Amino acid sequence: MRQNTLKSYGSVARTLHWLTALIILTNIVLGLLAVRVPLEQMETKVQLFSLHKTLGIAAFAVALTRILWALAQPRPVPLHPKRRAETFLAESVHWVLYAAMLLVPLTGWIEHAATEGYAPILWPLGQGLPLVPKSPALALTMASTHHIFAWMLMGAVALHILGALKHAVIDRDEVLGRMLRGRAAGGARTPHHALPALTAILIFLAGTGYAITAKPAAEEAAPSLEQAASEWRVRDGELGFTVAQMGTQVQGRFPEWTAAIAFDPQTGTGDVVVTIDMSSVTIGTVTEQARSADFFDVANNPIAVFTAPIRPEGDGYVADGTLSLKGQEMPVTLPFSLRIQDDVASMSGQTQLDRRDWKVGDSYADEATVGFSVTLSVSLGAER
Incomplete structure (x- = not known):
């Protein structure tokens, strides 16, 4: 029988139930494994996260189908309606499960869409989402929310399994038999109450509030640098870089920096x-890895300094100097364009670096995981 009745689950509901369970349990294992793989095994870590994300979208689609089917079907009655506390707990757990089956993959998907390139989703057209901008802050918020919701899902799954085992081993009733073999069991129709659904809503609101207010380590504000004494005061600007990760271009940035600039517009020097x-x-999602000893080693090398004279060249200018980074000093040439009007300047420039020159990511000796070439981009506005 394909359809549900008041005493049994139909074949469609049972198939969707066990398919959802298989996908969710598999994806929980994949997620826990991916988190625990050390950064030194980045290729394996990225592959596991790609599988986890891909299966997460499948879980979202199957769970949505299951919920829509359940809403269109009769709901089998509880076997023990007089056990009010037990029935309330069971229904509350079911509502938490239904919500988590959608919200856990959705928050993970938004996190992925808001960041750049790390561990691509293997489904076509899965990398972005409409109305979701590329935003490190949004990605961090969604990562925290996804983490909290995932633990709520695992808790609800554990309670659901324990409840099923109680009915099978202690009560010896047909609760599990209804979902395994479609057996009919139960009495007359009982009224449905809104309290279990409201309880699940309150649980998720509390989880969302905690995820938003709990500050992830990657989001903690870095100590601001003191403003440098300068002939030209920087009003705004961006310092960013782009590097290939598993063949995909990923963008990073340094929000905290200062510049001391001396420049004569008459001579261009x-x-x-x-x-x-x-x-x-x-x-993006590999911020902590970038800060680790293998990459920028910020614990031991918290500051990088670029020092350069400026000279005109062709239609633009060049800052030809030295970048001191991670204990290494290497020459860097930064060509840039410059526009000055009424003592207000705007510039933008870009150059290519090789991360190996500064011993960044030394353990990644080929470009399969992290590319050698890094594009450094800078733009700023300053006033005299």
């Missing part, structure tokens, strides 16, 4: 000293 707070680096 001057000099610049840029000081970068390396602990402020963000690069």
Whole structure:
């Protein structure tokens, strides 16, 4: 029988139930494994996260189908309606499960869409979502929410399994038999109450509030650098970089930096000293890896400094100097364009670096996981 009755689950509901259970349990294992794989095994870690994300979208689709089918079907009555506390707990857990089956993959999907490139989803057209901007802050919020909701899902799954085992082993009734073999069991129709659904809503509101207010380590504000003494005061600007990760271009940025600029518009010459707070680096979901000893090692090398004289070249300018990063000093040439009007300047420039020159990511000796070439981009507005 395909349809539900008041005493039994039909074949469609049972198939969707066990398919959902298989996907969710498999994905829980994949997620826990991916988190625990060390950063030194990045290729394995990325592959596990890709599978986890891909299966998460499948879980979302199957769970949505299951819920829509359940809403269109009769709901089998409880076997023990007089056990009010037990019935309330069972229904509350079911509502938490239904919500979590949608919200856990959805928050993970939004996190992925808001960041750049890390561990791609293997389904076509899965990398982005409408109305979801590329935003490190949004990605961090969704990562925290996804983490909290995932633990809520695992808790609800555990309670659901324990409840089923209680009915099978202690009560010896047909609760599990109805879902395994479609057996009919139960009495007359009983009224449905809204309290279990409201309880689930309150649980998820509390989880959402905790996820938003609990500050992830990657989101903690880096200490601001003191404003450098300078002939030109920087009003705004962006310092970012792009690197290939598993063949996909990923964007990162350094929000905390200062620049001391001396520049004569008449001769087109001057000099610049840029000081970068390396602990402020963000690069999507691999921010903590970027801060680790294998990459920028911000614990031991919290500051990077670029010092260069400025000279005109062709239609633009060049800052040809030295970048001190992670204990290594290497020459860097940064060509840039510059526009000055009424003592207000705007510039933008870009150059290519090789991460190996500064011993960044030394354990990744080929480009299969992390590319050698890094594109450094800078733009700023300053006033005299």
